[in-house]
Amino acid sequence: MIEAQDLRAGYGDGADILNGISLTAGRKELVTILGPNGCGKSTLLKTIAGYLKPRSGGVKMHGKDVSTVPIHEKVRHHRVGYVPQTDNVFRSLTVAENLRLGARGLDRATTARRYDALMEQYPVLASKQGRKASALSGGERQILSLARALIAEPEILLLDEPSAGLSPLMLHEVFDAIAGIRDSQGMCIVMVEQNAFEALGVADRAYVLSLGQVAIHAPARDLLADPAMRALYLGGHVA
Numbered sequence: 001m002i003e004a005q006d007l008r009a010g011y012g013d014g015a016d017i018l019n020g021i022s023l024t025a026g027r028k029e030l031v032t033i034l035g036p037n038g039c040g041k042s043t044l045l046k047t048i049a050g051y052l053k054p055r056s057g058g059v060k061m062h063g064k065d066v067s068t069v070p071i072h073e074k075v076r077h078h079r080v081g082y083v084p085q086t087d088n089v090f091r092s093l094t095v096a097e098n099l100r101l102g103a104r105g106l107d108r109a110t111t112a113r114r115y116d117a118l119m120e121q122y123p124v125l126a127s128k129q130g131r132k133a134s135a136l137s138g139g140e141r142q143i144l145s146l147a148r149a150l151i152a153e154p155e156i157l158l159l160d161e162p163s164a165g166l167s168p169l170m171l172h173e174v175f176d177a178i179a180g181i182r183d184s185q186g187m188c189i190v191m192v193e194q195n196a197f198e199a200l201g202v203a204d205r206a207y208v209l210s211l212g213q214v215a216i217h218a219p220a221r222d223l224l225a226d227p228a229m230r231a232l233y234l235g236g237h238v239a
């Protein structure tokens with residue numbers, strides 16, 4: 001579903017941040033991108049999404065080259081949802097208004113049907129439809145940003161640190177919601193994460209980046225099981 005091939009990318013006329021990264025993600029697969037702060041995780045996601053044009057290499061979605069297709073066209077024509085790391089909801093708008101923004105371009109009946117389905121799926125939002133997003137907790141806002149991407153029924157979902165700033169309890173709730181979307185809707189999900197252990201707990205495969213390259217690519221469960229990997233790349237957290 002997603003095939004990134006030998007991506008090089010950077011900002012303005014600055015040095016390359018991505019130094020030749022290849023990555024794949026399939027249908028009904030949750031792939032996580034891990035690595036230390038500043039190693040290029042968000043840059044990789046932005047390049048896949050189309051906020052940043054690769055300097056070389058390419059991105060394919062559903063087998064089609066989309067390297068130079070900007071994000072708004074990807075959303076419309078290639079069924080892509082993207083949830084950025086920060087500022088992912090409009091705080092001055094209500095929950096309902098935020099959701100409807102995600103449904104732009106859909107007819108009324110379709111919007112209403114999907115809206116109702118999301119309310120059923122996420123009761124925490126249903127009880128706060130009329131509240132401003134600023135009144136939600138961090139976890140509720142993450143669920144809202146996820147739901148806003150889902151209302152367009154994407155086939156590919158790109159998530160940048162969905163667990164940022166969440167309590168351990170909310171973190172599990174958000175990750176369970178993400179794994180649930182993969183399982184029930186067969187979606188292709190690429191998720192950048194800081195919380196490596198928790199992310200590996202729900203992901204199928206992982207890419208660990210270092211200095212703009214893929215240092216490790218392995219099934220999530222292998223990474224979790226390997227003490228050397230833990231010590232080296234996951235903060236030395238040995239259970």
Ligand SMILES: Nc1ncnc2c1ncn2[C@@H]1O[C@H](COP(=O)(O)OP(=O)(O)O)[C@@H](O)[C@H]1O
Pocket residue numbers: 011014017035036037038039040041042043044
């Ligand atoms: N908009 C930008 N303009 C210039 N440099 C940037 C920009 N965004 C990120 N960078 C730089 O790119 C590098 C990788 O950043 P980023 O992809 O955000 O890392 P991560 O998400 O892994 O923490 C960092 O050195 C960062 O300073």
Ligand SMILES: [Mg+2]
Pocket residue numbers: 041042043085
């Ligand atoms: Mg980042």
